[in-house]
Amino acid sequence: MIAITSPSALTDGTKVEFEDAIIESVGDARNNEVDPNLIAGVGAIAAALPAGDARVNSMLAALRAAIGKTTDPSQLADLAQAYVAAAGKARLDAPPLQDIAVLIGRIPDLRTAEQSRAFVAAISAAARLGSPPLSWKQVGLITTAALLQPVSAGKPTRDLVGNYEKFLRDHPEGVPAPLPAWSGDVWAFAIWARDNLPGFDPHRPRVDFLPAVAN
Numbered sequence: 001m002i003a004i005t006s007p008s009a010l011t012d013g014t015k016v017e018f019e020d021a022i023i024e025s026v027g028d029a030r031n032n033e034v035d036p037n038l039i040a041g042v043g044a045i046a047a048a049l050p051a052g053d054a055r056v057n058s059m060l061a062a063l064r065a066a067i068g069k070t071t072d073p074s075q076l077a078d079l080a081q082a083y084v085a086a087a088g089k090a091r092l093d094a095p096p097l098q099d100i101a102v103l104i105g106r107i108p109d110l111r112t113a114e115q116s117r118a119f120v121a122a123i124s125a126a127a128r129l130g131s132p133p134l135s136w137k138q139v140g141l142i143t144t145a146a147l148l149q150p151v152s153a154g155k156p157t158r159d160l161v162g163n164y165e166k167f168l169r170d171h172p173e174g175v176p177a178p179l180p181a182w183s184g185d186v187w188a189f190a191i192w193a194r195d196n197l198p199g200f201d202p203h204r205p206r207v208d209f210l211p212a213v214a215n
Helices: 012-028 036-048 055-069 073-087 097-109 113-127 136-147 155-170 186-196
Strands: none
Touching: 012 036, 012 055, 036 055, 036 073, 055 073, 055 097, 073 097, 073 113, 097 113, 097 136, 113 136, 113 155, 136 155, 136 186, 155 186
16 A cells, blocks of 8 residues: 555545554554565655654654664664654654664664664764753763664764764854864774763763663
């Protein structure tokens, strides 16, 4: 049904019902059984919604649920990409701590650099949500926690470090400047974090503000 239905042929009311069914089906998917058409459908719905649309909240919750239930690496990457699309339209009252915890917890199931990069993008997108958003210290500890997971070396690691540096430069008030620029260098980040990031531990995650997630 999802693959062959043209939303443009539906009435407005039926289109909303159809889209809501897609979102609900993603959240209800069982382990390794998320239909790729469902995932693509959620991404397409997110792209068409205006920023701040209340339905995006349901979409993020459904994607979080699917990511938490799924261990298939390629499906996880597709779900993470859909999460980024939805997060770009979200306006949340509080940071999505559960989402971030689930995303970090699924990193060990990934197998390729591109899959890891999809999760890095999703974690970075989630860390920017919420009003008020997470503090620069919390985002730094989330970045550290993700780096301590088996993230593929190279581009995913550089993405993590680069995204956090951009976060700091977008929120400069009261933030120790990352000088010189890290340029994606994890060691430059670690040196800065050692001297400037409260709670930084290069050997274990320090994200007690995130909820525990059952695997």
